[in-house]
Amino acid sequence: MDYILVTRPALPPLNEYVEEIRTIWENRWLTNSGPLHQELNQKLAAYLGVENLALFANGHTALELGIGALELQGEVITTPYTFASTIHAILRNGLTPVFCDIDPETLTIDANKIEALITERTCAVLGVHVYGTPCDIDKIDKIAGKHGLKVIYDAAHCFGERLHGAGIGQFGDISMFSLHATKAFHTVEGGALCAGDAALTAKVDRIKNFGFSSEEEAEDVGTNAKMSEFHAAMGLCNLRHIDDYLENRRRIAERYTERLRGIDGIGLLPEIPGLTRNYIYYPILLKKPYRLSRDELKDCLAEQGVLTRKYFYPLVSRFACMKGIDPGDTPVAEAAADSVLCLPMYDTLELEDVDRICDCIIKHGF
Numbered sequence: 334m335d336y337i338l339v340t341r342p343a344l345p346p347l348n349e350y351v352e353e354i355r356t357i358w359e360n361r362w363l364t365n366s367g368p369l370h371q372e373l374n375q376k377l378a379a380y381l382g383v384e385n386l387a388l389f390a391n392g393h394t395a396l397e398l399g400i401g402a403l404e405l406q407g408e409v410i411t412t413p414y415t416f417a418s419t420i421h422a423i424l425r426n427g428l429t430p431v432f433c434d435i436d437p438e439t440l441t442i443d444a445n446k447i448e449a450l451i452t453e454r455t456c457a458v459l460g461v462h463v464y465g466t467p468c469d470i471d472k473i474d475k476i477a478g479k480h481g482l483k484v485i486y487d488a489a490h491c492f493g494e495r496l497h498g499a500g501i502g503q504f505g506d507i508s509m510f511s512l513h514a515t516k517a518f519h520t521v522e523g524g525a526l527c528a529g530d531a532a533l534t535a536k537v538d539r540i541k542n543f544g545f546s547s548e549e550e551a552e553d554v555g556t557n558a559k560m561s562e563f564h565a566a567m568g569l570c571n572l573r574h575i576d577d578y579l580e581n582r583r584r585i586a587e588r589y590t591e592r593l594r595g596i597d598g599i600g601l602l603p604e605i606p607g608l609t610r611n612y613i614y615y616p617i618l619l620k621k622p623y624r625l626s627r628d629e630l631k632d633c634l635a636e637q638g639v640l641t642r643k644y645f646y647p648l649v650s651r652f653a654c655m656k657g658i659d660p661g662d663t664p665v666a667e668a669a670a671d672s673v674l675c676l677p678m679y680d681t682l683e684l685e686d687v688d689r690i691c692d693c694i695i696k697h698g699f
């Protein structure tokens with residue numbers, strides 16, 4: 334059987350990549366902020382509409398080192414409805430995650446429930462723009478301002494998105510983009526951190542390179558989390574095609590929405606005024622009167638050769654490594670983890686396949 338996969342990485346034509354890495358053979362500059370890294374850094378900052386951008390070996394270390402650079406202590410209010418990385422980045426900085434429930438529409442942190450969780454140990458709020466849907470940025474800003482908290486965004490899903498014209502990486506003290514192979518734009522492995530402040534960007538740039546501030550001085554305790562020239566080259570190639578990739582995703586998402594909208598029992602991504610989505614995922618949320626459970630629909634689609642993903646399931650707060658950490662009271666997040674299914678979504682998915690998937694969902698659900 335020919336399977337339809339849930340995702341497939343975008344790739345530029347091979348000869349374009351070969352052309353892009355030719356200069357590496359000429360100058361023998363393989364990593365450590367080479368010319369391709371510098372070019373990508375500058376072009377991505379412009380594309381993302383942010384002033385200060387630092388590139389990393391992957392999104393997770395961008396987030397972990399970005400949080401480290403803020404020099405926080407105590408508790409970080411966040412949500413369990415996310416990828417494991419978000420919470421590991423908190424814990425690996427010696428901080429304690431405090432789990433807040435999510436909004437049932439946007440599936441992002443419920444800003445109305447944040448203040449009740451604030452204690453004298455709270456130092457930050459870490460929101461995740463889940464599936465590219467922004468958190469309630471204005472409300473979180475107000476709460477953070479009132480209580481003197483830092484604001485951190487896991488924007489791993491949000492590459493290229495704009496909210497009322499502003500690059501989504503502009504919000505909060507720091508925002509992280511993942512440039513992993515499965516994201517809407519990638520450098521094979523890679524990540525980017527946007528900071529409101531140039532000094533903080535310089536600091537994370539040092540930390541990713543052993544803390545070096547000059548050839549003979551290390552100002553910070555650092556690590557190695559640099560992006561190589563080969564990864565930057567992939568980014569430069571993909572950036573030339575990004576408008577096509579995103580346009581294809583938009584067409585695919587529109588077809589899904591056309592077919593599935595207005596069906597009782599199938600919830601779709603919310604419409605957010607002023608948001609340009611990248612359609613990184615196409616999640617559906619199943620509820621009554623839809624006949625099948627999420628897991629039953631997943632199996633039913635798999636029998637037809639359509640692979641889907643329970644994303645996010647289980648909640649991060651349920652992992653074995655979270656033993657000893659209060660999972661909090663998050664019934665909305667629990668319900669979402671049990672009812673969301675991400676359908677196949679990638680730039681080269683055929684519209685006929687989208688129709689086949691929708692036929693199957695509709696036929697078996699009622």
Ligand SMILES: *Cc1c(COP(=O)(O)O)cnc(C)c1O
Nearest residue numbers: 391392393416418489511512513
């Ligand atoms: C992909 C992802 C990450 C981690 O990014 P990597 O580049 O894979 O390290 C973190 N948070 C979320 C929500 C993600 O989807």
